[in-house]
Amino acid sequence: MKSQSRFTILCILTALVFATNAFADSDEKLDHDYSILSVFVQPSISFISFTEREYFQNAIDTIYYGFRESAINSAESLNVAKQDFQKVNFCFPVTAGIQWQFLQDHFLSAGIGFIYDNESVVLTDRNSSTHSYEYTLQGIPLFLEYRFALPKNFITLSTGGLFSIAVRWYWVLPGTEIYTTWGYLGAKTPLFGAGFGASVGYLFASWRNFKLYGDIGFNSISVKSNKKFSDIVPGGPDEKAKWNLGGILLQIRGTFGFWNKPRPKDDDDDDDDDNPSLRKKRILNKLRSIKDSAKKDTMNTADSAGVDFVSANVADSVKATSASVDSVSAADADTAKAIAADSAKATVADSAKVDSSTVKNSIAADSAKVKPDTANAPPQPANKPEDAASVKQPEKQPEQPAQSAPAENVKSKGD
Numbered sequence: 001m002k003s004q005s006r007f008t009i010l011c012i013l014t015a016l017v018f019a020t021n022a023f024a025d026s027d028e029k030l031d032h033d034y035s036i037l038s039v040f041v042q043p044s045i046s047f048i049s050f051t052e053r054e055y056f057q058n059a060i061d062t063i064y065y066g067f068r069e070s071a072i073n074s075a076e077s078l079n080v081a082k083q084d085f086q087k088v089n090f091c092f093p094v095t096a097g098i099q100w101q102f103l104q105d106h107f108l109s110a111g112i113g114f115i116y117d118n119e120s121v122v123l124t125d126r127n128s129s130t131h132s133y134e135y136t137l138q139g140i141p142l143f144l145e146y147r148f149a150l151p152k153n154f155i156t157l158s159t160g161g162l163f164s165i166a167v168r169w170y171w172v173l174p175g176t177e178i179y180t181t182w183g184y185l186g187a188k189t190p191l192f193g194a195g196f197g198a199s200v201g202y203l204f205a206s207w208r209n210f211k212l213y214g215d216i217g218f219n220s221i222s223v224k225s226n227k228k229f230s231d232i233v234p235g236g237p238d239e240k241a242k243w244n245l246g247g248i249l250l251q252i253r254g255t256f257g258f259w260n261k262p263r264p265k266d267d268d269d270d271d272d273d274d275n276p277s278l279r280k281k282r283i284l285n286k287l288r289s290i291k292d293s294a295k296k297d298t299m300n301t302a303d304s305a306g307v308d309f310v311s312a313n314v315a316d317s318v319k320a321t322s323a324s325v326d327s328v329s330a331a332d333a334d335t336a337k338a339i340a341a342d343s344a345k346a347t348v349a350d351s352a353k354v355d356s357s358t359v360k361n362s363i364a365a366d367s368a369k370v371k372p373d374t375a376n377a378p379p380q381p382a383n384k385p386e387d388a389a390s391v392k393q394p395e396k397q398p399e400q401p402a403q404s405a406p407a408e409n410v411k412s413k414g415d
Contacts, residue, residue, distance in 0.1 A: 039099070046248070048089040071126040080126055081124040084121065093139075097109055106149075115139035138177050140175040146166065149162050166200075168219065170221050209260055225240060
């Protein structure tokens with residue numbers, strides 16, 4: 001019955017993974033976690049390294065053989081039966097806490113967890129009466145965690161994503177204990193901690209401020225007690241008890257950011273953000289394309305509209321280059337300005353060449369027009385007097401309109 005319940009929980013966790021993948025936004029680039037402060041819940045599957053389980057199995061075997069020996073006949077011997085404890089302590093710890101991103105892709109977390117693993121068996125005596133025996137491992141670990149993301153150019157998948165490595169340091173709080181059918185012992189709570197842990201995670205789903213990480217790792221939580229195992233299990237050792245609550249972990253961490261940084265609008269091409277040479281190359285390519293387009297516009301304008309528009313196109317190209325510099329981030333401002341200055345100089349030089357070539361073409365065209373007119377003109381005699389019409393006459397003053405005489409002084413021709 002207990003194994004069926006564990007299998008059901010495992011199926012639920014597996015279904016949760018597939019469901020979150022289905023509902024995740026596949027179009028969103030999982031390049032960074034932009035939360036500053038977030039809370040998280042982390043269900044896990046843990047295989048606890050509890051080697052002291054053999055003490056409890058030995059106690060069950062001893063009780064079983066006692067029942068067999070107490071049987072009077074073979075019929076009573078057939079009634080005697082037992083179950084064995086599982087050879088692997090398999091449980092589902094749950095942790096929760098708060099996460100702070102103090103630098104890009106660097107996180108500090110504090111959390112508290114709960115570990116609970118109950119193992120029980122049933123024995124039947126010669127009279128068919130049942131007897132239940134059990135032991136329970138319980139732990140309340142407190143931990144601090146540092147998580148940092150690996151750069152995408154170092155390790156990545158084809159679909160993008162965020163790989164991260166986490167290291168933890170554990171303390172144990174009161175409530176960390178073992179209680180059994182035969183007794184109870186509590187654990188010490190040392191001030192300087194009880195163990196460590198490490199894991200590798202992958203951000204595999206994201207929806208708005210909600211993120212899902214999948215982790216696999218190992219932890220070691222060493223626990224000690226002032227009591228002995230012989231106090232809680234028959235035949236246990238008489239030395240002070242110590243055990244380990246750590247082991248292999250498979251974790252799913254769901255985080256919700258309630259304080260987030262604004263996400264960049266053009267963060268799709270941030271593969272080269274950590275590489276200065278690639279970033280500089282990208283800026284050069286952008287400015288060169290702007291320079292080429294400005295140069296082409298200048299040449300076309302000079303050919304179609306004449307020399308008067310060249311200077312205006314030069315100014316426009318310089319403005320376009322300066323605008324491209326303004327769009328570059330502050331970290332690349334010096335590089336972009338130097339490139340912009342070179343681009344502006346080259347554009348002015350090209351425009352000057354266009355200017356001089358256009359002037360030369362215009363002068364040549366005027367000379368070509370003048371030469372045919374001179375060749376077709378009739379020869380003039382050497383001593384021929386100038387025509388009266390060709391002699392320049394002094395300019396005449398415009399005639400003033402005559403003033404009209406009064407009506408009574410005007411006489412008709414008949415008078």
